[in-house]
Amino acid sequence: MAFFEPPLEKMRPAKIEALQLQRLKKIVRYVATRVPFYRKRLKQAKVNSDPIGKLEDVQKLPFTMKDDLRSNYPYGLLAVPIEDIVEFHASSGTTGKPTVVGYNRHDLETWTRLMGRCYAAAGARKGDVVQNAYGYGLFTGGLGFHYGAQALGLAVWPMSSGNTKRQLLFMKDMGSTILASTPSYALYVGEEAKKEGYNLEKDFKLRLGMFGAEPWSEEARRKVQDTLGIRANDCYGLSELYGPGVAMECEEQHGLHIWTDEFLPETIDPATGKVLEPGERGELVFTMLTREAMPLLRYRTRDLARIDMEECECGRYHPRIMRVTGRSDDMLIIGGVNVFPSQVEHVLMGIEGVGEWYEIIVDRDILDRLHVRVEVDPKFYGSPEFDPQILQQTITEELRAVLTVFARVELLKPGTITRTEGKAKRVVDLRKQL
Ligand code: DLL
Numbered sequence: 001m002a003f004f005e006p007p008l009e010k011m012r013p014a015k016i017e018a019l020q021l022q023r024l025k026k027i028v029r030y031v032a033t034r035v036p037f038y039r040k041r042l043k044q045a046k047v048n049s050d051p052i053g054k055l056e057d058v059q060k061l062p063f064t065m066k067d068d069l070r071s072n073y074p075y076g077l078l079a080v081p082i083e084d085i086v087e088f089h090a091s092s093g094t095t096g097k098p099t100v101v102g103y104n105r106h107d108l109e110t111w112t113r114l115m116g117r118c119y120a121a122a123g124a125r126k127g128d129v130v131q132n133a134y135g136y137g138l139f140t141g142g143l144g145f146h147y148g149a150q151a152l153g154l155a156v157w158p159m160s161s162g163n164t165k166r167q168l169l170f171m172k173d174m175g176s177t178i179l180a181s182t183p184s185y186a187l188y189v190g191e192e193a194k195k196e197g198y199n200l201e202k203d204f205k206l207r208l209g210m211f212g213a214e215p216w217s218e219e220a221r222r223k224v225q226d227t228l229g230i231r232a233n234d235c236y237g238l239s240e241l242y243g244p245g246v247a248m249e250c251e252e253q254h255g256l257h258i259w260t261d262e263f264l265p266e267t268i269d270p271a272t273g274k275v276l277e278p279g280e281r282g283e284l285v286f287t288m289l290t291r292e293a294m295p296l297l298r299y300r301t302r303d304l305a306r307i308d309m310e311e312c313e314c315g316r317y318h319p320r321i322m323r324v325t326g327r328s329d330d331m332l333i334i335g336g337v338n339v340f341p342s343q344v345e346h347v348l349m350g351i352e353g354v355g356e357w358y359e360i361i362v363d364r365d366i367l368d369r370l371h372v373r374v375e376v377d378p379k380f381y382g383s384p385e386f387d388p389q390i391l392q393q394t395i396t397e398e399l400r401a402v403l404t405v406f407a408r409v410e411l412l413k414p415g416t417i418t419r420t421e422g423k424a425k426r427v428v429d430l431r432k433q434l
Helices: 013-034 036-044 055-060 066-071 105-122 140-151 164-173 183-195 218-228 341-349 388-403
Strands: 085-091 099-104 129-132 155-157 178-181 208-212 231-238 243-249 256-258 263-268 282-288 299-305 332-334 337-339 354-364 368-376 407-412 427-429
Touching (some): 013 282, 066 099, 105 140, 105 208, 105 231, 105 243, 129 140, 129 164, 140 155, 140 243, 164 183, 178 183, 183 208, 183 218, 208 218, 218 231, 218 341, 231 256, 332 368, 337 341, 341 368, 368 388
Parallel strands (some): 208 231, 354 427, 368 407
Antiparallel strands (some): 085 099, 243 256, 263 282, 282 299, 332 337, 354 368
């Protein structure tokens, strides 16, 4: 059961590429005949007169952006009539209008299979009990992890996010072995378990976490693993590309395998759109190879990562995303210096005595100001070694060394920062409101 679809998961690179090419040719013809938006774009790109001959020809295709989904709101990008749709999801955008995605029966089956592969790759086995604490509803996390668990024949508790006391009660009484949630919620669950007097080792059977939907660092992984006493694996995806399940970490925990028989990946320079060499860090771009209801060509995710092409110990040749470290539109420019929230997390999580919860606030007086509010580790807080001045100074110095800008550091009592049940909101840019 380490593989859900062994022939597809163990496929050699040359075979994957042959399949990708065959599918790419087909999907380009498909969208050109069915989606007016793509018909026009492909015509502009002269793909009719010079069709796809080899895999690199994907670079001739136009990019699709989130804005294209907005301007075709709500149903403009559907390639099938509404009567063929069996499910919709939507994610909230910054402009108020939701981003709508639709699935026909075939798409739902594909998504389910891919999620089945994710569970198997992470080490889920028959007999596991999944506590699914991703939000059920318009968000794709809940149903994606639900379908995948069932595909593998696992029992799933459709908890949805929130009500942490009840989550803990179920986790103990129902003997959940797998927790599916955002990593920040998993940390919160661990924290609350201790507060409520549970003995994490004795009371729970939890052994594996399927965490994603937000960026998290290697240091954060260690904290989740230590707090909950489990193996924590990373899962990546986005609503536009079905939802979770575009890529998943296997038991090696060394990068997330992209299911490349379904998604053709590229990395580009986010500023110029230039395609980068394999292995270079840039923005991830995916072409959906078999989606029927809403296929997207060269979808620009805004997510930044590096793709590793090396073979993995687990027996899968599907290339790996070496962790999504942030988004190109997440980048803060502070006094002209580029600062990524992931750099701040990396520094904080590496310092002893720093808790898991922090907030980055940026505002502007005359100049830009960076303010990092961070909780002290509860274990450290009451201990004799805790010296707030030294801790504050260490954080300030280390942040300055890495970011090259000064950050005003504020230490907070454990429990001060509001916990979230879904994706954590760690950055507040007050300059945007000025
Ligand atoms: O977050 C789908 C999902 C649900 C993935 C559950 C994994 C687990 P959206 O709400 O559309 O969909 O948000 C997608 O979240 O473009 C990334 O910026 C971020 N993201 C998702 N997974 C990861 C991850 C879901 N593992 C956006 N690491 C994406 C870093 C992630 N960022």
